[in-house]
Amino acid sequence: MAEAHQAVGFQFTVRPDGVDVTLSQEVIKNIYLSGVTAWKKRAILFKNGVLAGVYPASPSSWLIVVIVMMSSLYVHVDPSFGMIDAIKDNLPQRDCMSVQSRAVLSSILFATGLWLFLIYLLRYTLKALLSYHGWIFESHGKMSTSTKLWLSLVRMFSGRRPLLYSFQASLPRLPVPSVDDTIHRYLESVHPLLDGDQYQQMAILAKDFKNSKAAQLQRYLILKSWWATNYVSDWWEEFIYLRGRGPIMVNSNFYIMDLLYVTPTHRQAARVGNVVHAMLQYRRKLERGEHAPLRALGTVPMCSSQMERMFNTTRIPGIETDIVQHLSDRKHVVVYHKGRFFQLWLYTGGRHLLPSEIETQIQRILNDKSEPQPGELKLAALTAGNRVPWAQARIKYFSQGVNKVSLDAIESAAFFLTLDDEPQGYDAAKTNSLDGYAKSLLHGQCYDRWFDKSFTLISYPNGKIGINAEHSWADAPIVGHMWEYVLATDCFHLGYTEEGHCKGDASRSLPPPTRLHWKIPKECQEVVERSYLSAKQIADDVDFHGYLFREFGKGLIKKCRTSPDAFIQIALQLAQFRDQGVFCLTYESSMTRMFRDGRTETVRSCTTEAVEFVRAMEDTAATNTQRLVLFRKAADKHQNMYRLAMTGSGIDRHLFCLYIVSKYIGVDSPFLKKVLSEPWKLSTSQTPQQQLNLVDMNKFPKYVGAGGGFGPVADDGYGVSYIIVGENLITFHISSKFSCPDTDSYRFGQYIHRAMMDIQRLFMPENDRMVNTGKPVPMENGKKQL
Structure with a gap:
């Protein structure tokens, strides 16, 4: 009952001689402290809002510009080329001020205008610099002189000690790819999955779309890209997520482990x-914008807009569409x-x-x-x-x-x-x-x-x-950012x-x-x-298998001079073919957060080059030298596609938005309908880790996350999420459906293990005879792979 009494701020009793008022000092103290905290929070939010609003300049820089302008009055130098005098002559109520007061006020107004102009100049210069993406296409570990110069300029115009949202106004808009490029890359992506007649039929549909309806739809899309901060994200959220009327459990929601x-x-x-x-603690820093923005190469800023709705947010159900309430x-x-x-x-x-x-x-x-x-x-x-x-x-x-x-x-x-x-x-x-x-x-x-x-x-x-x-x-890396902070704070700061x-x-x-x-x-x-x-x-119906691949990790893959992600994606293609006997349309998620309000793009991992490599792996007449050449071609192709997706030149989001425009204006497109109805039988995603670098993995190798995963996208397919943990561990999260007789998550995990090992042996010439011998390799739990 003590807690109940303290919950009452005051009590009063009416007596014959008056009213007896009793105050609860504890509650009054809490009310006072809450008010003080609220005002402190408002002050901090206002301060940080100003700092982010004028970034990459600072409020102190305004004072410097004003002092310079004021000083010019006393040395009889006019850096404004007459603009200060023009302001002075057109001031309202100028007859009520002295000549000196008008001169000072005019200098302050001009200095403020100049300061704002310089801020916008810095922002648009930085935006122009960030619109360059040539650096991402350079070979890993090599950096050209032009890229080094570009990075130096980005650092110079990025300012110091940015807040979470400081770069938002400087991020470029997501560009709209040309229709010709998108259709060309689309046909290239489906070529290994279709037979001759099917491919010819798709090519005819694509050509008809390009010659008839594409130009009109593209104009609307370009218009939207000029008007909206991102031409994809709002439609992606609405039509892919909020308008779905089926269950979001398993089908949409995802998980992250401890x-x-x-x-x-x-x-x-x-x-x-x-x-x-x-x-x-994380939420307090988030609301105040005090987290450091995530930056590629430690320099190139990523969009932080998704983080705004992390807390106090609920998806509210509707009859036709849901809404996100924040x-x-x-x-x-x-x-x-x-x-x-x-x-x-x-x-x-x-x-x-x-x-x-x-x-x-x-x-x-x-x-x-x-x-x-x-x-x-x-x-x-x-x-x-x-x-x-x-x-x-x-x-x-x-x-x-x-x-x-x-x-x-x-x-x-x-x-x-x-x-x-x-x-x-x-x-x-x-x-x-x-x-x-x-x-x-x-x-x-x-x-x-x-x-x-x-x-x-x-x-x-x-x-x-x-x-x-x-x-x-939001997407998984956003939740992962918070989760890394929480786990590190829990283990190393709070204890x-x-x-x-x-x-x-x-x-x-x-x-x-x-x-x-x-x-x-x-x-x-x-x-x-x-x-x-x-x-x-x-x-x-969800068939899940979590699998720890301990034989090697990022360290050994990098020694093979290839991308760890490309290595794993090609291994997944090999595992998929061995499991199903056919190739399938494959989805890999890639982020587009180098652009304002960017979310994701699709990398179509089942390429012609990957198919040729897989067939060579299954061909007993092929040598490891031939296979290795094909593997490097497939890895290079995958890396290039991933980079194109990250830099706004992907395929699927453009086609998706063209389809939405076609539905809005009532244009029927058999090509777009066909594209949007194709099933992703293999859906994959890499879980990012060490976004914050709060834990030294060399000192604390056991403090690694287990990653996370999601449910199967197709009834007859697999969902695969993987996390590259440190140098020597890769964790796979594999999902499928028990109701499908052709899929088995545990079996697919075995095929992934075998594919990873077979590809790794390609880099060991002395083990040439070991590839495709069919000998089983022990797995972590003592069972044999297929």
């Missing part, structure tokens, strides 16, 4: 305490445990809760023995099922009363937190431990994650954690006591977390159950 080998503490509440506190600073999270929803406040007295205080609050939830309310247990299954039933139920059952209050608490929370009951994580002593971990993070029990939140933090009783992220608001608890003392005056209340009628419970059964059918 550290692979290290668990800092086995106390669930303590781990949550540190991780949540680290997230609050709110400003919210001071609570919602916690799910054993079918109950709790609201946990993260601030007290104008400050974040300390890790030890969050641990105390989480332990209170874990100790709570209350039962779920009717309909509460599986309520979150609404976010796992089809979008239309969820949207209808939200309007009908959650638009008023206690249900609306509780739903608002979830949708306005900083993020969603689930306290799971069963331990997960990588365990070398257990077979397929990563498989269960991945499925738990991706879909759980289908009702214990709020799949609409920007991300759900998932905690396990053995101290392991992970994330399930909604995809529409734990010898008993595994969070460090520091917890305030005993904190009110406990509060239960969210629901009144779920029977009709709504039936909708929840239908959504759950639909989601469970999807979840049960």
